[in-house]
Amino acid sequence: MSARDRALILGGSIAGLFAAQALAGAYREVLVVDRDALIGTTGLRRATPQSFHAHGLLARGQQAIEELFPGITDEFAADGVPVGDVGSDLRWVINGRRLRQTSIGLTCLATPRTVLEDGVRTRVSALPNVRLLEHCDIVGLTTTADRRRVTGAQVFHQADARSEVLTADLVVDATGRGSRTPLWLSELGYQPPAEERVKIGLGYATRNFRMPAGLLGKDIGYIVAQTPSHPRGAVLARERRLPDGSDRYVLSLNAHAGDHPPADPAGFLEYARSVPVPEIYAAVRDAEPLNDIQTYRFPATQWRHYEKLTAFPAGLLLIGDSVASPNPVYAQGNTLSALAALALRTQVADGGEPDPRRYFAAITPNIQAAWDVNLAGDLRYPEIEGRRTPKLRIASAYINKVQRAAAHDDALTEAFLRAAGLVDPPQALFKLGTLLRTLRHSVLTEPRATQAEVR
Numbered sequence: 476m477s478a479r480d481r482a483l484i485l486g487g488s489i490a491g492l493f494a495a496q497a498l499a500g501a502y503r504e505v506l507v508v509d510r511d512a513l514i515g516t517t518g519l520r521r522a523t524p525q526s527f528h529a530h531g532l533l534a535r536g537q538q539a540i541e542e543l544f545p546g547i548t549d550e551f552a553a554d555g556v557p558v559g560d561v562g563s564d565l566r567w568v569i570n571g572r573r574l575r576q577t578s579i580g581l582t583c584l585a586t587p588r589t590v591l592e593d594g595v596r597t598r599v600s601a602l603p604n605v606r607l608l609e610h611c612d613i614v615g616l617t618t619t620a621d622r623r624r625v626t627g628a629q630v631f632h633q634a635d636a637r638s639e640v641l642t643a644d645l646v647v648d649a650t651g652r653g654s655r656t657p658l659w660l661s662e663l664g665y666q667p668p669a670e671e672r673v674k675i676g677l678g679y680a681t682r683n684f685r686m687p688a689g690l691l692g693k694d695i696g697y698i699v700a701q702t703p704s705h706p707r708g709a710v711l712a713r714e715r716r717l718p719d720g721s722d723r724y725v726l727s728l729n730a731h732a733g734d735h736p737p738a739d740p741a742g743f744l745e746y747a748r749s750v751p752v753p754e755i756y757a758a759v760r761d762a763e764p765l766n767d768i769q770t771y772r773f774p775a776t777q778w779r780h781y782e783k784l785t786a787f788p789a790g791l792l793l794i795g796d797s798v799a800s801p802n803p804v805y806a807q808g809n810t811l812s813a814l815a816a817l818a819l820r821t822q823v824a825d826g827g828e829p830d831p832r833r834y835f836a837a838i839t840p841n842i843q844a845a846w847d848v849n850l851a852g853d854l855r856y857p858e859i860e861g862r863r864t865p866k867l868r869i870a871s872a873y874i875n876k877v878q879r880a881a882a883h884d885d886a887l888t889e890a891f892l893r894a895a896g897l898v899d900p901p902q903a904l905f906k907l908g909t910l911l912r913t914l915r916h917s918v919l920t921e922p923r924a925t926q927a928e929v930r
């Protein structure tokens with residue numbers, strides 16, 4: 476085997492498929508292994524129940540996915556996926572106020588999560604050197620005798636209860652939040668990564684509805700952010716045209732700290748009524764539901780700091796939720812996965828062997844930017860435990876002012892959406908021009924913020 480004979484991807488969900496695409500040009504074979512069905516599957520998979528719930532793709536994620544799969548945005552658009560401008564085709568509501576609806580030149584690719592995964596899997600599995608191995612449990616890693624190099628993985632075929640060792644020059648763990656790499660590292664005598672966690676107690680409830688075409692004009696949907704003053708959030712988004720000319724919409728309701736939306740239809744509607752956008756309740760009250768309500772509990776955000784480890788075996792990398800699993804309401808997971816896949820592609824582009832240290836260093840700034848957004852947002856809730864440094868308190872209070880002022884100012888809407896979309900780092904909100912505009916609005920235009928709003 477040459478050093479570029481086989482790459483083995485553990486997990487064939489979004490992050491695993493992105494990794495396969497990134498590596499297909501550099502390895503003779505890319506083998507993607509998953510315990511779930513993959514081949515010919517469409518729609519919801521058992522292993523990824525989160526796919527039922529509304530998934531946004533950040534603007535930076537759309538750019539990264541387009542870089543990985545050139546032309547994919549147009550393909551999705553041709554298949555009926557709503558595509559528009561992040562600023563002018565979405566209705567953003569924060570602290571009960573609508574942000575200015577203004578074009579900011581960033582693309583909103585409004586794929587439901589199942590559609591994104593199906594489209595990406597179709598593209599990846601069409602590559603001649605990519606093979607999907609389904610219904611196969613990953614049991615552990617194999618290494619050289621001195622344990623300094625990972626040489627493959629031990630798997631268990633569900634169909635015939637057969638164990639097998641799959642050898643590889645590179646193993647990429649994309650098994651999601653439940654990744655067992657920390658445990659496997661310990662068993663191999665390595666230090667596992669330190670893990671940062673914030674218990675956010677997030678709950679989702681979601682249902683699809685049939686709605687009249689043109690319900691929101693040209694707009695794709697509402698994104699109602701949760702804040703301490705308005706803690707219940709929602710995403711109402713157009714998904715696709717139905718054969719009878721009506722539209723299929725998704726409504727996800729969500730809130731932190733245990734205030735979970737219920738799964739019974741009456742309770743779900745009541746909860747929808749409590750979201751600070753009466754139009755959402757009005758839209759779903761009499762709409763025809765297309766399925767049952769499903770709920771999801773997301774107890775804690777987590778970031779495993781692989782970049783800080785001083786010893787790590789060669790031939791092993793990680794991608795996606797297995798490294799960082801941020802708060803779903805900020806819609807960052809798929810974007811971080813796509814950005815990490817680009818980093819992976821860069822790592823193998825020079826012909827050498829991927830270096831874990833360089834790879835983890837390359838993906839850390841993006842994760843850090845996302846994590847900063849998480850902390851600034853989540854630690855505003857007094858019920859959520861975490862270290863509130865003076866810097867974080869000031870940043871949270873300032874971002875709250877930017878959000879309020881953005882209701883009156885196109886430039887601030889753009890600055891905020893660029894940072895929320897991970898196109899600009901959060902620090903960009905502190906540029907002098909943005910600062911002065913925010914200050915001007917908070918003194919001249921805005922009434923004083925309530926205590927809850929500045930928290």
Ligand SMILES: Cc1cc2nc3c(=O)[nH]c(=O)nc-3n(C[C@H](O)[C@H](O)[C@H](O)COP(=O)(O)OP(=O)(O)OC[C@H]3O[C@@H](n4cnc5c(N)ncnc54)[C@H](O)[C@@H]3O)c2cc1C
Nearest residue numbers: 486488490510522525530531613651795796803806808809
């Ligand atoms: C409610 C909710 C809403 C979300 N909303 C958004 C959003 O709006 N925008 C966004 O970008 N992100 C969102 N996310 C996050 C997003 O779903 C993930 O970040 C993203 O899909 C990347 O996941 P992944 O591929 O790393 O892991 P997963 O999707 O969890 O996939 C892991 C895969 O590994 C396989 N696997 C695991 N262990 C084994 C094993 N031992 N053997 C074999 N196979 C195994 C599983 O079968 C699965 O296919 C949301 C998450 C949740 C929970």
